[in-house]
Amino acid sequence: MSVLAEGSQTNGQISVAEHRYPAGYEIGLHTHMFEDEGWYVAEGTVTFPMPDDNLELTATAGEFVWHPVRRRHGLRVSEDGPARLIQFLTPGTSLVPSFFEQLKVNGSPDSPDLAQVVESSKQNYGVYLDTGSDDLPPRTPSLNHGPLTSDAKLIVPPRSDQHLCNRPYKSDKSDVRSLKIGRGMMTDVEATFHAFGAQTGNALGMVEINWGPGDVAGAHVHTLEDEGFYVLDGEITLRVAAPEGVVTAVAQAGDLVWAPRELAHYYEMTGSEGARVLVFEVPGGSLGEFFIDISKMRAADIESDEALAEAVRWMGDEFGIYFLAPGEFPEE
Known part of the structure; x- marks a missing residue:
């Protein structure tokens, strides 16, 4: 991971980081309690599962995927090759870089400290790692779940037709x-x-x-x-x-x-x-x-x-x- 902007540098508005993942790499389901998150795919092909929205989006280079706060999500890199992504988190919290540094040190699924990582992620960063337990975070109202359209595309409306919402989508x-x-x-x-x-x-x-x-x-x-x-x-x-x-x-x-x-x-x-x-x-x-x-x-x-x-x-x-x-x- 390369940190491009920390929240301390943007008055807490946003954090930005670059991630490079090998072919087949996967980040399991998890939930951010504090940040909305967007991913711009610069290279490769990446699939983003979002089970709380009954949605799975696959993005290729030049596409952007958005998933709102308090929804489970993850990512899978295609087996065909590596991926490079730019991550945008709003607001800009200590998640970048502290949370990722913690995972790098002792966040392996085989680590004996995994239980400690799960608890620390929840308590210190508001990130719930989906481990199959009953310890689930509070959900946003289900009426606000799912994309606005059947193809989950970004809507480019006239200004007079815009209605504010926070829904998952992929850019076109x-x-x-x-x-x-x-x-x-x-x-x-x-x-x-x-x-x-x-x-x-x-x-x-x-x-x-x-x-x-x-x-x-x-x-x-x-x-x-x-x-x-x-x-x-x-x-x-x-x-x-x-x-x-x-x-x-x-x-x-x-x-x-x-x-x-x-x-x-x-x-x-x-x-x-x-x-x-x-x-x-x-x-x-x-x-x-x-x-x-x-x-x-x-x-x-x-x-x-x-x-x-x-x-x-x-x-x-x-x-x-x-x-x-x-x-x-x-x-x-």
């Missing part, structure tokens, strides 16, 4: 949308949506964006969410106007960078081939809906000063995203 990597903002921003950009707040109980939003080289997102401030960037391919440079001065972070494949809410930031694709990035927000409210509206070409024609001013007002009023005027971002 074939649903690729074009994003474009005028004046040279987000040119020829493709996006795949993996999480919306409406389906994760506002815990997480996520979109995978494939940017071209040199593309840029101008200086802006998020007032409603913290924003993270996990780089799948390429290179992105993020600049954040932190209280101690401008912080510059250059992130390449496998890196994660973080932009807290209320701090102005901007980023550009500094790799020769651009960058493919998982952009995620916590809580999962407005950012995904913003990108959905952008995919409908809501801000594609902003060449005139009047159109630009209207688009800037729209972004602030609807999504709490405020773009800075030229010269407002502090110098490094």
Whole structure:
């Protein structure tokens, strides 16, 4: 396991870790009492059993699976090859890395300390390991179980049709949308949506964006969410106007960078081939809906000063995203 972000680094909002598992590897059924959990499959094929939801989802590279808090779940890696996964836990508790370090030391099924691990997992981390005993955690109401649709796919609704829930699902990597903002921003950009707040109980939003080289997102401030960037391919440079001065972070494949809410930031694709990035927000409210509206070409024609001013007002009023005027971002 590689820790990408601990809760102490994200103000308790989220923890993120990378896991590499061999072919045939299996994590038995267990229940998180405190965290919702999402898995992005970067490589391989993984099956996620969720018996409390009468559901079993198999995900391949480029797909994201979500399972809510207080539901039994596990995972099985295909026998055909190894898997690499990115795990997202909200909120960001001590589960990463402390719980996994404990399991690595004495969590083997054949360990004489297994009973102690089971009890410690429950008492210290709120994780119930399914050992077949009668010591079961409290369940969420059964009316809230199961996917919203028969195929358990992520729903990409119009904003006016969204009804908040927290249900398991798998994203649809074939649903690729074009994003474009005028004046040279987000040119020829493709996006795949993996999480919306409406389906994760506002815990997480996520979109995978494939940017071209040199593309840029101008200086802006998020007032409603913290924003993270996990780089799948390429290179992105993020600049954040932190209280101690401008912080510059250059992130390449496998890196994660973080932009807290209320701090102005901007980023550009500094790799020769651009960058493919998982952009995620916590809580999962407005950012995904913003990108959905952008995919409908809501801000594609902003060449005139009047159109630009209207688009800037729209972004602030609807999504709490405020773009800075030229010269407002502090110098490094």
